[in-house]
Amino acid sequence: xxxxxxxxLAKTQITxxxxxxxxxxxxxxxxxxxxxxxxxxxxxxxRIPLTLVDSNPKEGTIVLIVQEAGFSTKQLGEFQEGDxxxxxxxxxGHSTEIKNHGKIILVGGGVGIAEIYxxxxxxxxxxxxxxxxxxxxxxxLLILEKKLKELADSLCIATDDGSSGRKGFVTDILDELINKxxxxxxxxxxxxxxxxxxxxxxxxxxxxTLVSLSVLMVDATxxxxxxxxxxxGETKFACVxxxxxxxxxxxxxxxxxxxNVYKKQENHICRLNNL
Amino acid sequence: MKKEAVKVNELxxxxxxxxxxxxxxxxxxxxxxxEAQRCLQCKNPTCSQGCPVGIDIKKFIAQITQKNYEDxxxxxxxxxxxxxxxxxxxxxxxxxxxxxILSKKDSPFASDQAINIHFLERFVGDFAIKxxxxxxxxxxxxxxxxxxxIVGSGPAGLCVAGELARSGVKVTxxxxxxxxGGVLRxxxxxxxxxxxxLDFEIDYLKKLGVEFVLNFIVGRTKSLEELFKEGYSAVFxxxxxxxPSFLGLDGENLCNVYSANEFLTRINLMKAYKFPQYxxxxxxxxxxxxxxxxxxxxxxxxxxxxxxxIQAIPENTTIIYRRTETEMxxxxxxxxxxxxxGVNFKFLVxxxxxxxxxxxxxxxxxxxxxxxxxxxxxxxRRPIPQxxxxxxxxxxxxxxxxxxxxNTLLTGVTPELKVDKYSDLVVDPKTMQTxxxxxxxxxxxVGGEGTVIEAFGTAKKAAASxxxxxx
Numbered sequence: 001x002x003x004x005x006x007x008x009l010a011k012t013q014i015t016x017x018x019x020x021x022x023x024x025x026x027x028x029x030x031x032x033x034x035x036x037x038x039x040x041x042x043x044x045x046x047r048i049p050l051t052l053v054d055s056n057p058k059e060g061t062i063v064l065i066v067q068e069a070g071f072s073t074k075q076l077g078e079f080q081e082g083d084x085x086x087x088x089x090x091x092x093g094h095s096t097e098i099k100n101h102g103k104i105i106l107v108g109g110g111v112g113i114a115e116i117y118x119x120x121x122x123x124x125x126x127x128x129x130x131x132x133x134x135x136x137x138x139x140x141l142l143i144l145e146k147k148l149k150e151l152a153d154s155l156c157i158a159t160d161d162g163s164s165g166r167k168g169f170v171t172d173i174l175d176e177l178i179n180k181x182x183x184x185x186x187x188x189x190x191x192x193x194x195x196x197x198x199x200x201x202x203x204x205x206x207x208x209t210l211v212s213l214s215v216l217m218v219d220a221t222x223x224x225x226x227x228x229x230x231x232x233g234e235t236k237f238a239c240v241x242x243x244x245x246x247x248x249x250x251x252x253x254x255x256x257x258x259x260n261v262y263k264k265q266e267n268h269i270c271r272l273n274n275l
Numbered sequence: 276m277k278k279e280a281v282k283v284n285e286l287x288x289x290x291x292x293x294x295x296x297x298x299x300x301x302x303x304x305x306x307x308x309x310e311a312q313r314c315l316q317c318k319n320p321t322c323s324q325g326c327p328v329g330i331d332i333k334k335f336i337a338q339i340t341q342k343n344y345e346d347x348x349x350x351x352x353x354x355x356x357x358x359x360x361x362x363x364x365x366x367x368x369x370x371x372x373x374x375x376i377l378s379k380k381d382s383p384f385a386s387d388q389a390i391n392i393h394f395l396e397r398f399v400g401d402f403a404i405k406x407x408x409x410x411x412x413x414x415x416x417x418x419x420x421x422x423x424x425i426v427g428s429g430p431a432g433l434c435v436a437g438e439l440a441r442s443g444v445k446v447t448x449x450x451x452x453x454x455x456g457g458v459l460r461x462x463x464x465x466x467x468x469x470x471x472x473l474d475f476e477i478d479y480l481k482k483l484g485v486e487f488v489l490n491f492i493v494g495r496t497k498s499l500e501e502l503f504k505e506g507y508s509a510v511f512x513x514x515x516x517x518x519p520s521f522l523g524l525d526g527e528n529l530c531n532v533y534s535a536n537e538f539l540t541r542i543n544l545m546k547a548y549k550f551p552q553y554x555x556x557x558x559x560x561x562x563x564x565x566x567x568x569x570x571x572x573x574x575x576x577x578x579x580x581x582x583x584x585i586q587a588i589p590e591n592t593t594i595i596y597r598r599t600e601t602e603m604x605x606x607x608x609x610x611x612x613x614x615x616x617g618v619n620f621k622f623l624v625x626x627x628x629x630x631x632x633x634x635x636x637x638x639x640x641x642x643x644x645x646x647x648x649x650x651x652x653x654x655x656r657r658p659i660p661q662x663x664x665x666x667x668x669x670x671x672x673x674x675x676x677x678x679x680x681x682n683t684l685l686t687g688v689t690p691e692l693k694v695d696k697y698s699d700l701v702v703d704p705k706t707m708q709t710x711x712x713x714x715x716x717x718x719x720x721v722g723g724e725g726t727v728i729e730a731f732g733t734a735k736k737a738a739a740s741x742x743x744x745x746x
Contacts, residue, residue, distance in 0.1 A: 015335045030583060039455060044553045046545070047453075061579065072554060087453040089490040119455050218545065218555070219461075221451050221492065222682050223517040224537035235521065254528055257635025263532040265556035272551055 001088040025060030026030040033122035035047035040087040051115040065114035068104030102184040107192025135170035139163035144192035281310040293584045297469045307398040309341040309585020328354045328731040352410040356437040362397025407565040414443040424507040426493045431513030431718025431734040437742035438738035440483035453490045461544040494685035516679040516719035525714025526629030529637040535575040535676035560671025567676030568596035568603040593619040597658035
């Protein structure tokens with residue numbers, strides 16, 4: 001799959017967030033909000049799931065946004081316009097149920113902002129009232145701010161260092177909002193701890209909350225069970241049963257541990273490659 | 276005096292365990308001739324009835340004895356497109372060899388005296404590869420204007436592709452993964468089926484004009500309906516049985532508890548044993564326990580043992596099975612190979628839970644001892660767990676190999692496709708046509724998990740009805 005356009009959305013000393021527009025006509029035609037593709041950068045790469053951030057069926061393109069975190073994402077980040085990725089498969093996973101819920105809060109943390117964008121877009125189209133909260137460590141890492149501002153009825157920002165918006169966490173803003181008035185749905189994507197904290201707060205007030213989970217996968221078609229998560233006491237495969245789940249039912253502790261299963265190898269391969 | 280069966284050449288056990296090279300090396304010509312000459316050439320042979328695709332075994336063995344290897348090849352090819360693959364992966368001791376007149380009749384599997392039909396088949400298949408023999412084409416002009424889509428490039432899909440392409444049909448095979456071969460690539464390790472053999476068979480199909488489209492999930496990337504709109508006259512579904520069963524026990528989601536499918540896919544498809552040269556990781560652990568008694572369990576255990584060796588961990592891999600060795604559905608040869616290589620077996624043991632540490636990694640498996648009771652519906656004696664016999668086994672990695680189910684990726688979004696309670700496709704057994712006209716199916720997605728040659732059997736039947744339907 002050829003990279004038609006590459007944009008660096010954010011850059012700090014520690015990390016980079018990169019946007020790719022890919023030539024993928026068949027996927028572009030089918031992509032729906034909430035779905036993902038599985039990507040291999042090279043023939044030797046891991047298969048990693050990435051959210052379909054946008055798609056243009058007419059142009060035959062899809063948009064993916066990657067934050068450089070581990071080896072595979074750093075390797076992807078080195079790809080340039082005109083290069084081809086070894087494989088891109090999808091769309092996978094269930095799409096978000098798009099209907100008029102009423103008043104919705106979408107929470108995006110870090111690169112999770114990219115993942116709430118397509119959902120926000122689709123939910124807005126059917127007339128929902130959207131409050132979007134985005135947060136990042138620092139101002140430079142706040143992505144898609146302009147696009148989300150255009151979409152949202154209200155956009156709130158939090159940064160850890162206070163360089164933009166409120167100094168603090170997205171959950172601080174969430175707390176204030178849900179204390180003031182009733183919301184019909186909360187949709188959150190971001191670091192695991194953030195999603196867990198969102199879930200804790202909305203559970204107390206009994207607000208339906210969905211999260212899109214970022215889980216290790218191999219085939220991403222239900223064949224291996226690498227992406228097992230416990231939801232409401234049942235084992236689910238995030239790839240085919242998700243990636244969206246009821247945040248109040250997810251076993252966050254188990255998920256956090258499972259996502260660290262290859263920490264050692266990750267450090268090793270990054271060190272080897274000076275990444 | 277009856278002649279002894281000719282032993283097949285094998286890599287020495289010590290040489291095997293640190294590589295994924297093929298273990299069984301096959302017969303040299305002289306050995307093949309000697310083994311073929313042992314065949315009694317029965318007037319009414321029973322062996323072919325034991326073959327799911329009904330290869331004329333008596334005939335091809337006779338052709339070997341006359342050194343007419345090309346004829347032998349064509350005899351096999353009449354019924355089976357992939358002799359080099361089947362000669363390696365067929366559970367012959369439950370099939371043709373068990374039906375051989377020389378096999379003792381009181382055993383659940385063939386005895387040593389039975390003719391090594393599979394090794395002879397392999398010899399012929401490999402001869403054809405070495406000499407680049409090509410089976411005769413049976414092009415039918417009436418078929419050349421049609422195109423057929425095949426979903427899945429596993430055994431069933433490859434078989435139908437070959438059957439149709441040889442008749443002149445334009446064939447496109449859609450594969451969800453980034454490599455062709457399905458279970459032959461992600462499931463069966465290279466030490467049982469070397470990849471050059473698989474690649475040769477697939478390249479041959481490409482030469483026949485078969486087009487392979489990778490990274491394409493029918494039902495997701497395109498719907499069945501859209502395929503028909505693109506001008507395909509028929510579609511064959513070789514979806515396989517790709518979804519692993521778990522046990523539903525406490526602690527099953529601890530880190531390093533793998534399904535055999537995941538463990539083998541990481542190794543076979545993603546080459547995790549070559550990490551960090553390849554980027555997919557895998558955890559071997561000091562003690563590996565594989566749960567199950569089928570070929571997948573054996574494959575996983577033998578791969579696990581190799582992984583330990585490659586990672587310089589003292590080899591410690593154990594298969595636990597609820598019944599005894601006699602009831603194991605695995606191929607006898609694989610059990611023997613696993614044992615030679617150093618895999619431990621613990622029979623009459625049933626896991627009841629997985630225990631882990633604070634970081635969420637598995638440390639041990641709690642088990643119960645079993646006794647064998649009366650035979651169950653499968654005809655095998657039922658294991659009865661003994662109350663109070665609980666004990667723990669150390670296990671830094673656990674691999675669950677207790678069966679596979681249908682993948683519902685396509686059927687879930689295609690309600691017109693009728694499925695049974697196992698989510699397998701319902702077909703007309705005579706034609707292999709599904710509930711949608713022009714859509715056929717074969718392999719494991721029909722009737723559940725089976726062998727490669729059984730998949731070839733149903734695929735072949737489907738290919739014949741597809742051709743009939745086209746004309």
